[in-house]
Amino acid sequence: MNGMDLDRDAITIRHLYAGYDRQMVLQDVNLTVKPLDFIGIVGPNGGGKTTLFKVVLGLIPAASGEVRIMGKSVAEGRRHIGYVPQLMTFDRDFPISVWEVVQMGRLGSRGLLRPYTGEDNRIVKDALSRVDMLEQADWPIGDLSGGQQQRTYIARALATEPDILLLDEPLASVDPQVSASIYELLHELNAETTILIASHDIGAISSHVRTVACLNRKLFYHGEDQLTQEMLELAYQCPIDLIAHGVPHRVFREHTPSGSET
Numbered sequence: 117m118n119g120m121d122l123d124r125d126a127i128t129i130r131h132l133y134a135g136y137d138r139q140m141v142l143q144d145v146n147l148t149v150k151p152l153d154f155i156g157i158v159g160p161n162g163g164g165k166t167t168l169f170k171v172v173l174g175l176i177p178a179a180s181g182e183v184r185i186m187g188k189s190v191a192e193g194r195r196h197i198g199y200v201p202q203l204m205t206f207d208r209d210f211p212i213s214v215w216e217v218v219q220m221g222r223l224g225s226r227g228l229l230r231p232y233t234g235e236d237n238r239i240v241k242d243a244l245s246r247v248d249m250l251e252q253a254d255w256p257i258g259d260l261s262g263g264q265q266q267r268t269y270i271a272r273a274l275a276t277e278p279d280i281l282l283l284d285e286p287l288a289s290v291d292p293q294v295s296a297s298i299y300e301l302l303h304e305l306n307a308e309t310t311i312l313i314a315s316h317d318i319g320a321i322s323s324h325v326r327t328v329a330c331l332n333r334k335l336f337y338h339g340e341d342q343l344t345q346e347m348l349e350l351a352y353q354c355p356i357d358l359i360a361h362g363v364p365h366r367v368f369r370e371h372t373p374s375g376s377e378t
């Protein structure tokens with residue numbers, strides 16, 4: 117970590133519009149992320165979660181509005197961020213080890229053609245230890261399970277020594293037991309790292325994060341640890357009932373359609 121200033125907002129977004137070509141995927145997004153927060157961002161596919169992360173990372177320019185990272189511009193502040201993208205399919209026969217994948221997290225600090233240093237190797241080893249993957253360091257990445265791959269990619273992000281972690285749908289391809297273990301890891305990391313995690317799995321994410329937001333082009337966020345019925349219906353543009361897996365029960369109060377008597 118570079119040393120987070122606990123008196124300074126981790127991320128500040130004001131009146132952000134962004135998208136592709138002339139289509140604005142994000143519309144008037146406002147968000148303040150406090151240091152050491154753990155925010156879950158939920159919303160439908162295509163609602164702008166990945167786009168929001170790409171703007172914060174400087175991969176997509178804002179059409180208008182402002183983004184500040186620890187008080188700095190995106191160009192300066194993005195060095196404080198570690199990023200875990202969506203799990204992608206890849207050639208499982210590609211000859212690269214877990215250690216080498218995590219080493220990639222050091223490229224930004226050493227340059228492409230410079231050799232890795234002893235300090236780089238220490239940081240890589242520490243990152244693998246923190247995600248409980250050090251014993252698999254020499255394994256080919258293609259031999260790992262989905263959960264082990266995600267832990268490896270989290271380690272790669274940690275190797276950048278970030279103050280902020282962005283995770284984009286990191287658990288979309290893993291089973292509930294593995295998902296729970298990764299959430300446990302994220303809770304441990306949250307002791308010293310600000311975390312934003314994007315997901316379309318409302319039930320799972322709302323059980324683990326500190327605060328939760330809904331994003332569907334517009335962002336609905338109150339800095340609270342509960343999803344309200346109002347937030348969900350504004351984001352999804354329809355009445356929402358959440359039903360727990362296993363034993364069905366209503367998470368939010370029962371509601372009637374607009375115009376009906378209560």
